Amino acid sequence: MLDVDFFRRWMTATAVSVDREAQRLTDLDSPIGDADHGSNLQRGFNSVRAALEKEAPATPGAVLVLAGRQLISTVGGASGPLYGSLLRKTGKELGDAAEVTEEQLALALRAGVDAVMALGGASPGDKTMIDALVPAVDALSESFAAAKAAADEGAVATTPLQARKGRASYLGERSIGHQDPGATSSALLIGALVEAAGE
Amino acid sequence: MSDTTEKLVGIVLVSHSAAVAASVAELAKGLAGGGTTAPVAPAGGTPDGGLGTSAELIAAAAAAVDQGAGIAVLTDLGSAVLTVKALLAEGDELPDGARLVDAPFVEGAVAAVVTASAGADLDAVEAAAAEAYSYRKT
Numbered sequence: 001m002l003d004v005d006f007f008r009r010w011m012t013a014t015a016v017s018v019d020r021e022a023q024r025l026t027d028l029d030s031p032i033g034d035a036d037h038g039s040n041l042q043r044g045f046n047s048v049r050a051a052l053e054k055e056a057p058a059t060p061g062a063v064l065v066l067a068g069r070q071l072i073s074t075v076g077g078a079s080g081p082l083y084g085s086l087l088r089k090t091g092k093e094l095g096d097a098a099e100v101t102e103e104q105l106a107l108a109l110r111a112g113v114d115a116v117m118a119l120g121g122a123s124p125g126d127k128t129m130i131d132a133l134v135p136a137v138d139a140l141s142e143s144f145a146a147a148k149a150a151a152d153e154g155a156v157a158t159t160p161l162q163a164r165k166g167r168a169s170y171l172g173e174r175s176i177g178h179q180d181p182g183a184t185s186s187a188l189l190i191g192a193l194v195e196a197a198g199e
Numbered sequence: 200m201s202d203t204t205e206k207l208v209g210i211v212l213v214s215h216s217a218a219v220a221a222s223v224a225e226l227a228k229g230l231a232g233g234g235t236t237a238p239v240a241p242a243g244g245t246p247d248g249g250l251g252t253s254a255e256l257i258a259a260a261a262a263a264v265d266q267g268a269g270i271a272v273l274t275d276l277g278s279a280v281l282t283v284k285a286l287l288a289e290g291d292e293l294p295d296g297a298r299l300v301d302a303p304f305v306e307g308a309v310a311a312v313v314t315a316s317a318g319a320d321l322d323a324v325e326a327a328a329a330e331a332y333s334y335r336k337t
Contacts, residue, residue: 036251072285076251078278081285088289119284167277 001099006196007063008052013192015045021188028181032168036077037181044075044083060100064091078166079182082116082129083189089115106140113137120165127161127168127175129182136190144193151190155183207237208315208324209264211297212308213257213274213283215250217243223305227312237315238264239308252278254286261293269296269321271311271328275304296321302328 018025018041026038048067057063068088071080090112094100100108113133122128136151156179163175166182210227214220220243228236240260245251261270270293274280283299286292298321300307307328314327 034250040251069289072282072289073254076245076249076253076278078281080252080254080278081281085285085288119281119288 009196013195061094126164132183132186151187206268306331
């Protein structure tokens with residue numbers, strides 16, 4: 001069973017990963033974006049970390065809803081409402097349960113990914129965070145490690161794709177050959193599940 | 200005689216740039232002509248003055264223009280659109296009656312402010328702003 005501490009560790013581990021990889025995310029965002037993905041997410045997840053310490057939400061769902069709200073409020077770029085909606089929807093799906101199973105998390109996260117697709121209008125293959133999140137959620141029923149591997153693979157697989165959503169889509173064919181920064185940060189979020197579980 | 204107690208639809212203009220949001224607000228109010236104009240508030244850039252979108256500034260702008268007749272929110276692109284949608288999905292982040300309007304930013308803002316200033320309801324303001332997409336220039 002996954003308790004509230006697991007979800008706090010998940011968010012904290014994501015914040016640590018984003019801190020560590022911020023420069024890389026911004027570098028990936030330079031040729032096809034506006035070179036702010038790393039710093040935007042860093043600001044967002046640091047604010048998540050601070051809010052979790054201050055408010056100490058009592059349930060897994062409440063942790064994710066609070067985290068989502070912080071991201072929408074503080075990121076300042078499109079990744080704010082997208083990651084914010086992902087976590088908020090996932091948190092709402094988990095409801096008030098004090099502990100949830102890995103299967104429940106997988107189902108809730110799938111609903112969260114659906115919310116991201118509805119908000120941003122992206123589908124698999126558009127060279128977005130969806131390309132890491134969808135395979136990760138598909139693999140989540142197997143294990144967190146399998147989900148991490150699938151997310152990493154999905155992020156790398158965005159390199160040959162042409163962007164069809166967001167600012168990168170204005171570049172047309174010139175977006176080909178660059179790994180998508182959003183898919184890369186999504187893989188960090190999924191990878192943090194493994195760290196939170198201590199696997 | 201205009202009825203000074205009449206509630207007007209409020210307009211919120213969300214841009215990545217504080218200067219763009221403020222200038223379009225000024226332009227729209229100017230073109231709306233004399234007399235009472237509908238309340239218009241810009242929500243541009245990030246709180247620290249950078250380019251981006253601020254949920255905080257959007258919520259504050261919406262609260263500032265809310266007279267109870269509804270609020271038309273116009274945005275430029277990308278995170279401005281997504282942030283407003285995410286705030287509306289939350290339910291309690293923006294006043295009741297706030298609505299994202301699908302319209303070109305400058306032309307839509309002018310149409311929205313002119314229409315709202317005439318005392319039209321939110322549906323009519325939304326329709327006027329959206330119709331601005333159909334004004335071809337060639």
